[in-house]
Amino acid sequence: MRKIFNIAALTCLALASIAATACSARKSGAVTYEFTNVRRGTIERTISASGTLNPVSTIKVLPQMSGKVERIYVDYNDQVHKGDILAELNTDMLKLKREQQYAAVIKARANYELQLVNYRNQEALANKNLISEYELKTSKTNLDNQSADLAVAEANLKSIDTEINQFAYITSPIDGIVLDRKINIGDTVSDNGSSYIFMLAENLREMQIEALVGELDITSLQKGQPVRFTLESLPGQTFSGRVETLRMVPVVSSNVVSYTVIVRVENARGNLFSGMTCAVDFIVENSENTLIVSNAALRYQPNSLSAETIAEMVFNASLENMSEEQRMAAMVTREQPRAQNVSQSPNNAGAGLTSVLMGGGAGGRAPGGFGGGQFTAGGGRQGQGQGQGRNAATPTVVMRNLWYVNNEGKLEVMQVRTGISSGSYTEIYAADDLEGKQVILREKI
Helix, strand or coil: CHHHHHHHHHHHHHHHHHHHHHHHHHHCCCCCEEEEECEEEEEEEEEEEEEEEEECCEEEECCCCCEEEEEECCCCCCEECCCCEEEEECCHHHHHHHHHHHHHHHHHHHHHHHHHHHHHHHHHHHHCCCCCHHHHHHHHHHHHHHHHHHHHHHHHHHHHHHHHHHHCEEECCCCEEEEEECCCCCCEECCCCCCCCEEEECCCCEEEEEEEEECCCHHHCCCCCEEEEEECCCCCCCEEEEEEEEEEEEEEECCEEEEEEEEEEECCCCCCCCCCEEEEEEEEEEEEEEEEEEHHHHHCCCCCCCHHHHHHHHHHHHHCCCCHHHHHHHHHHHHCHHHHHHHCCHHHCCHHHHHHHCCCCCCCCCCCCHHHCCCEECCCEECCCCCCCCCCCCCCCCEEEEEEECCCCCEEEEEEEEEEECCCEEEEECCCCCCCCEEEEEECC
């Protein structure tokens, strides 16, 4: 029992010693850091969505008459040409109807010819004033009725012939491929237009993605914008396309408003199939050979310094990027009560200087300088950005802090202007080329 007590006492003493050492290290400023480097690379801002692959154009073939399927000449994925027979319906009953209608035509023609002879006789008698005008008119009316009956009979015969010779043979209206077949031999089809019997695709070498994009992101898209997408069925492969159409009709689901975006893609290899689900990335902006840094480094803030110290260091760092006129304006702004309130927040210590950096607050646009949009970062790119899809207007300047350890082992901070963010990395602009610069990522525990 005494041995157990001694072990417990020793354990408590060891933990207390470790805690005291940690506190001592904290008080003495012995903080260790995890670093990352500013590097050059390609960065892009994307909007993600999901969509479905479909043919660009599909045609549903419906029967034009009712009947039983006698023969089927095509199957799934068969190539067809315009006018090719897809299926044939049974015409036995139609042929019987044709015989009956042909007899009706013969009868109607005989009645017409008889009435025609009668009318000519009546006309000859009328010329000799042997019959009245009423009798002649009645004979003419009877002739017209027989003529109409003959025309109806002949039209009905032609209709039956059309069904036998055309509608009974279901043909392809286009050159394409059979995507779907809804009938089998022996099925009875109807011409009520309720369902199709074949679905044809005009061209599978070009396909389209129908993707749903939320209302907050739809304004960032435009026709011709590049798109990258992947498929679960083809892992490790990336495909590309371009925005074809933005449909303005909203799609509302569970109170979420989305819009359909059509993306045109090439299918030269034929490995994209209709109905495949795609993970789509719309490339809104991108920059190549630009300075980038981890977002964690931009979010870092020292825990070993007070808020007042951080605010003072950040303010002094911001002065390095200003002209003399801007520095004077910044000093005046800092003395204002509103600027003092803003400076109490270390994360936003440089936010109150945005108007100064943009040339406001001290009498108009600054003549050049870090925030004036004429600054070049490292590789000579303009501070306003060269990425695709950017607004031509002067963008809002967003200043962020990067902390590092100087040659004397002390904490320092510099301010950089941020550009495109990919979610993990952010494009930065600085007065000097910071490539390879080591900055603090986080504190080690």
